[in-house]
Amino acid sequence: MAEARQVIGVIGSGQMGSGIAQLAAVSGFDVWLHDSDSGALLRAKEGIAATLRRLISKGQLSQAVGTDALNRLKFTSNLEDFRNADVIIEAIIESEDAKKSLFSHLDKLAKPSAILASNTSSISITRLASATSRPTQVIGMHFMNPPPVMKLIEIVRGADTSEEIFSKVKALAERFGKIVICSNDYPGFIVNRILMPMINEAFHALYSGVATKEDIDTGMKLGTNHPMGPLELADFIGLDVCLSIMKVLHQGLGDNKYSPCPLLIQYVDAGRLGRKKGVGVYSYNKEPVIFDCSKDKCRPNRKPIESCEPI
Numbered sequence: 001m002a003e004a005r006q007v008i009g010v011i012g013s014g015q016m017g018s019g020i021a022q023l024a025a026v027s028g029f030d031v032w033l034h035d036s037d038s039g040a041l042l043r044a045k046e047g048i049a050a051t052l053r054r055l056i057s058k059g060q061l062s063q064a065v066g067t068d069a070l071n072r073l074k075f076t077s078n079l080e081d082f083r084n085a086d087v088i089i090e091a092i093i094e095s096e097d098a099k100k101s102l103f104s105h106l107d108k109l110a111k112p113s114a115i116l117a118s119n120t121s122s123i124s125i126t127r128l129a130s131a132t133s134r135p136t137q138v139i140g141m142h143f144m145n146p147p148p149v150m151k152l153i154e155i156v157r158g159a160d161t162s163e164e165i166f167s168k169v170k171a172l173a174e175r176f177g178k179i180v181i182c183s184n185d186y187p188g189f190i191v192n193r194i195l196m197p198m199i200n201e202a203f204h205a206l207y208s209g210v211a212t213k214e215d216i217d218t219g220m221k222l223g224t225n226h227p228m229g230p231l232e233l234a235d236f237i238g239l240d241v242c243l244s245i246m247k248v249l250h251q252g253l254g255d256n257k258y259s260p261c262p263l264l265i266q267y268v269d270a271g272r273l274g275r276k277k278g279v280g281v282y283s284y285n286k287e288p289v290i291f292d293c294s295k296d297k298c299r300p301n302r303k304p305i306e307s308c309e310p311i
């Protein structure tokens with residue numbers, strides 16, 4: 001008899017959750033994707049379908065695999081649909097209270113053998129596990145952004161995560177085609193323990209007038225061979241996510257060197273969350289085309305007259 005296909009549930013259909021669901025579906029699993037916000041769920045549904053269509057049209061994914069993935073990916077506003085999931089991957093906002101409350105709910109709802117994984121960037125897996133009656137089956141599965149593209153998954157063992165669960169989750173990550181690194185359960189794990197202080201320092205450099213945002217980013221790209229500058233990367237990750245991680249590092253490690261830069265806090269307060277909101281350190285709204293051809297009637301940002309060239 002053919003072995004039943006594993007069912008993966010993903011919770012939170014934002015930039016990470018939708019990418020994880022797409023990756024799992026393309027890797028051959030049956031997938032449920034849930035979000036408490038029906039608008040976010042709809043955006044994820046349309047976004048994943050558009051991405052798969054684009055990959056097929058570019059020849060980077062076969063029509064058969066893409067169509068099959070879409071057929072096996074289901075969207076739901078009802079967590080009851082996760083009762084049969086073998087592995088549940090949580091990717092909701094980076095808030096310990098919200099995640100704990102969700103884990104406690106999932107513990108009551110999921111089948112006894114189900115693994116509860118969190119995509120948290122920094123929050124203690126041990127503490128999330130403490131909200132459940134199955135701490136041996138709770139684990140960190142930290143995907144990088146965007147999940148279908150980035151090669152790494154950082155697996156984080158909580159204090160009670162069993163060896164058996166670790167091995168199962170490592171095998172799952174490898175089925176996704178990823179390289180695994182393993183971290184113990186300390187704030188920020190490996191990647192964000194090192195990355196976020198660098199991003200925070202870039203905010204301090206901007207805040208204290210060391211240089212412009214463009215020069216800070218160009219300096220780190222061309223001077224240290226990073227593919228993106230730290231401020232550009234912060235916009236890509238989401239400034240709210242960066243701030244939450246800095247707070248976890250600050251609180252968890254108890255050292256003021258991790259205290260979030262006031263400018264980062266102010267941007268988040270202002271709703272400048274990065275690319276997902278169209279504005280963060282940089283603005284992603286279409287810039288008005290500037291015309292300046294030095295002719296009498298032509299002024300910057302005005303409707304151009306004939307023969308004006310955008311600059």
Ligand SMILES: NC(=O)c1ccc[n+]([C@@H]2O[C@H](COP(=O)([O-])OP(=O)(O)OC[C@H]3O[C@@H](n4cnc5c(N)ncnc54)[C@H](O)[C@@H]3O)[C@@H](O)[C@H]2O)c1
Pocket residue numbers: 011012013014015016017034035036037040091092093094095098102119120121122142143144145236237238241276
């Ligand atoms: N953004 C990154 O680069 C990145 C990288 C790795 C890990 N992470 C982690 O992944 C998680 C999600 O980050 P994101 O960038 O996708 O955030 P996001 O803001 O894009 O998406 C979060 C989604 O969770 C939903 N949500 C919130 N509370 C919920 C609940 N109780 N139940 C169901 N849905 C809920 C929201 O409606 C939203 O759609 C965070 O823990 C973050 O730290 C983020």
